[in-house]
Amino acid sequence: MNATDALGRQSKVDHVVVSVRGLDDAISRWSRAGLAAIPGGSHPTGTANALVRGPRDAYLELIDVVEESTHATAQAVRDRPGPLTWAISVPDLETCRRRLLDFGLATADPVESSRVAPDGETYVWETCEIAGHALHPFVPFLIRWKSGMPRGPLRGPVISSLDLEVPEPAWLQELLVRCGLTRDESVPGTPAVTDGDLTVRLREGSAGVVAVDWAIAPPEPHVLLDGLVCNVRWHPDPVASVSRG
Known part of the structure; x- marks a missing residue:
């Protein structure tokens, strides 16, 4: 039941989210361990991230709250340090939502989000919660990239x-x-x-x-x-x- 679109793209594990305290310190800590974390930029939710990634699709996101914010994402990052959630990238959100509905799970309407990278590039995506599980520790959320990142360093961690x-x-x-x-x-x-x-x-x-x-x-x-x-x-x-x- 692989979900593919007209171009043959299929669903992939997209990323794992880890909430940290002090993004700069986390970057240093992970990098010293051999897992180089590269600043990724800021979100409208009041958070910022760094990415541990290589030449494949999946990566790990370190995320921290960097400004005053009442957004639900910022609150979850504050309240739940450590592994926070994970995401699956799907080529067709509506097809995936129908399959989940057949399984008895309603999904939330897609929400557009974005991030401004340090080089000024803006990346845009849509996310979708499954059965009301926002940032759930084991139920992933769905993501569809509208303006996606290039892949990471060829010799980066996979x-x-x-x-x-x-x-x-x-x-x-x-x-x-x-x-x-x-x-x-x-x-x-x-x-x-x-x-x-x-x-x-x-x-x-x-x-x-x-x-x-x-x-x-x-x-x-x-x-x-x-x-x-x-x-x-x-x-x-x-x-x-x-x-x-």
């Missing part, structure tokens, strides 16, 4: 897999299939899905995103950064199997 703790792994697996990901039967003992580049493993719990595997080698193989365990695997050539789509 996300190879995610681990999520969820109360009903089989239910979330089916939800993710409805969003256009594919069941990954190669993972023993636990429900999993893949977007062709990375695997999302689901196990029982309630913490949401708990670990990210990276295809690079920092000073330590297991690093705890802002409440998220980062397991880093060495990959001799992280761009060798990159799908350009």
Whole structure:
């Protein structure tokens, strides 16, 4: 049930969001661990971010509140330090929304958002909440890029897999299939899905995103950064199997 559009683009894991206190300090902390974080710019919500990314689609976003704001996103970032939520990029929001409705889940109307990058470029996207779950720890939100970013550095860190703790792994697996990901039967003992580049493993719990595997080698193989365990695997050539789509 992969969701593809007329150009053959398909649903992908887009990014993981981690709320931090002090964006500059977080950039230094992650970069010292071998996961270079690059300032991404500011949002109209009163937040700003930095991105840990490489040549594939998925990346990690560090986000902090940088000005007085009563926006719901800013409030969530203030209240919930550490892994906050994650997103799936879909080529066709309406098709995905219909599939979720058939699964018994209503979605919110798409909302347009934007970010101004340090170089002055503005990136624009639409997001959509699933079943009223705003910034939920394990139910992702949907995103469709209208003016998307170029990919990250060719030798930048590549996300190879995610681990999520969820109360009903089989239910979330089916939800993710409805969003256009594919069941990954190669993972023993636990429900999993893949977007062709990375695997999302689901196990029982309630913490949401708990670990990210990276295809690079920092000073330590297991690093705890802002409440998220980062397991880093060495990959001799992280761009060798990159799908350009």
